[in-house]
Amino acid sequence: MELYNHNSIEKKWQQKWEEEFLYRTTEKSNKKFYILDMFPYPSGDGLHVGHPKGYIATDVYSRMKKMQGYDVLHPMGFDAFGLPAEQYALNNKVNPNVSTAKNVARYKEQLKMLGLNYDWEREINTTDPKFYKWTQWMWKQMYKKGLAYESYDPINWCPSCKTGLANEDLENGQCERCGSEVEKKPLRQWTIRITDYADRLLTDLDKLDWEPHIKELQRNWIGKSEGSEIDFPLISFPYQKSLRIFTTRADTIYGATFMAISHELASSWVEKGWKPNEEVLTVLNEIQEEAKKQDFSFKEVQEKKGVYTGIKARNPVNGEEIPVYIANYILAGYGTGAIMAVPAHDERDFEFAQKYSLPIQCVIQKKEHDNPDNGVHHEDGVVIDSSEYTGLSSSDARIKITEKVGGKLTSTYKLKDWVFARQRYWGEPFPIVFDENHVSYAVADSELPIVLPMVDEYEPTGTGESPLANIKEWVEVYGCINEDGEFISLPKDDSKAKLFTRETNTMPQWAGSSWYYLRYIDSHNETSFVDAVKEKKWSPVDFYVGGAEHATRHLIYARFWHKFLYDIGVVSYDEPFTKLQTVGLIMAEDGRKMSKRWGNVVNPDEVVMQYGADTLRVYEMFMGPFDQAVAWSTSSMAGSRRFLERFFALQSKVVNSCELSLEATIALHQTIKKVGEDIELFKFNTAISKMMTLLNFLEKEPLVSREVYIICIKLLAPFAPHVTEELWHTLGETESVHVASWPKYNESSLFASTVTYAIQIEGKLRATCVLPRDLDESRVILAVKENDQYKKYVGTFEPKKIIVIKNKLVNVVI
């Protein structure tokens, strides 16, 4: 018998599999399974051992599904547009086209080294014009539906990355990429009305088989509040008749002692002609200055600040006149940007009222006999001191009061429209041109893709213009508008040709990843992003595996994008990912995140070289529960290597036929059952431990039959595809083990004919007792009464009660 030489085995079979297209997707079964990894964004550093954990898991799962007779789609590709790749290129002074291609090649090599069963014939790359042609096409459909629009609102601007950012790209008011303080900058933007889909994105979460915490993250991000919009008439204010406010607590309207508006709203009044006094202008200015740095993502809660405008509003329920304040804690982007302030039942309003000595009027009693003057509380309760509404519950009063004052019940969301333009080079160009009056036109389908020009200079300008704006020969195009209102290009000297200019912003990093999973289904289709019949066969993704950090960006964007495609009738399901599983991080041996900064990165190339890909795979699946973070341990990994060596060495005991001991037979069938069930549940660690247990049994056997060993090889094949393939062929098999059929267990071989009962006396374990399986309860009791320990503790007295759990345990209550 040869020694286990992982290097030669792994190289040999990887080459064979590739030559034979073993992992080419089949379409011959009526059962399909689409299992997908979140595709990587190739950085310059290559993979570390933490990255492949999810890929190995989908690999194991897909291999089992394949052996179970499914048509399995398990593809891979690369997401490579956007800031990180561009920054990397800038730092290394290469063109991103070049560096990206290099990084992709390196990633691919590393992935192949692990023996993953991807169908590389379907590989995609978001930076490939053949791919982004369809990103552009889809965005164009949004534009035509009015879902993508030009906006001039101030947006988050990162001065260091020199680009506008979406709300999702911020972390505590800082740029998620570089940590710079984000500024507010008025900039022309393409924006997508994702908020139109807020409600569907929220309610459809219910039908998804996703981990609850990920759904919760999305719910929080969408941030729906149900409340009322109510108009408060403004008194002798010629510029606006009334002030519309949003509140979730219409039941507290009798406690409204002032109004508060955002500085943006105040500014818009100034624009309309309102001339506030000096003091108001000063404070307004101060608030504006502070807000320029930070808008809706404050790092710290600032001190409340505001000023009385001199304007009064009338409370619609009781006609009371209350002052209107400008206040720094009012967010323009939430609700209507104006509130009725109820200091008794809102802590922020309370703080403000205290500072400016405004009245505090309690109108909700927590419990019936509560003292109404016991300070601020925001809980629902019983309405008091509120005319005809007194005595109602908060929830009833909300509806009745809103109705009475002619308000409407409505919802507002924390989710913002998606700022969908970057002032950078490395992204998809927009399929848009402008005429001399800045009227925008979509370009005709025949013009797609609009290819990103190859340039020498792609440094961001920082002016709010993309570097593309400097490339005159790309920006200026000649053509005309056809009968569909779309641009088609013409030669410059054509009589109908007019000058147009291209949109020079590019799409954000998240564009391609919002739909890439559809492209794998039909990667090479030139006439459509996916063939409708194929889409029906493979879609939706049955199982999606990736990092939890994508919960509020990629996974929201993709769900939105997919729903849009569904609405325009080009896909057949309204949710892209039926089941989602997140991967737990692999930490470094020191417990920190693996990072170049800490010098604690473990390189998979070295691990594969020294221990083999199979060992790495088995170890990563054995480390612990899949969704939990675990620290890497090289010595622990050696255990997985030993397991494979012992498994390999078992072949020396294999004979054509021999009897297997009863114990081992039972272990075998239990293992078949458990491995299948556990892989299905992504409980790889327990699947492997069961196989280890089985191996421990088989090692005690003098000989092992070929038939038994074959079963073991099949069970291990998804985890350790190379060594099992080698052993499989050593046994004389000619087809690959990876297209063999998944083993089945015998129900009758799962248990022995005897069982060990636990004998408890007063709930404490005192003895065990071997009895025939499925023995009558009365006979179990008879047997227990013969037990020495029973006699010792119970004696001859008749116990109060004897509980028998069949085939498991007896508990005697004295």
Place this chain on the structure above:
RNA sequence: GCCGAAGUGGCGGAAUGGUAGACGCGUUCGACUCAAAAUCGAAUAUCGCAAGGUGUGUGGGUUCAAGUCCCACCUUCGGCACCA
């Protein structure tokens, strides 16, 4: 502050309400070796010579029986955070 997840040996972790600690790492002892590594065998929650006692973050509760269910609390991690 709000929301979510989780607390079990020296470590990673197992346990449909039914014998807590499977499996692996580590450690100790033994075999092999001149020796070491590797490998193989045995032991390994804890106190106790033993009988036995104690043990799944803390305190209560339900139950014949609780790591598992209920209530309160503590700690850690993750997310959101002036969202009216």
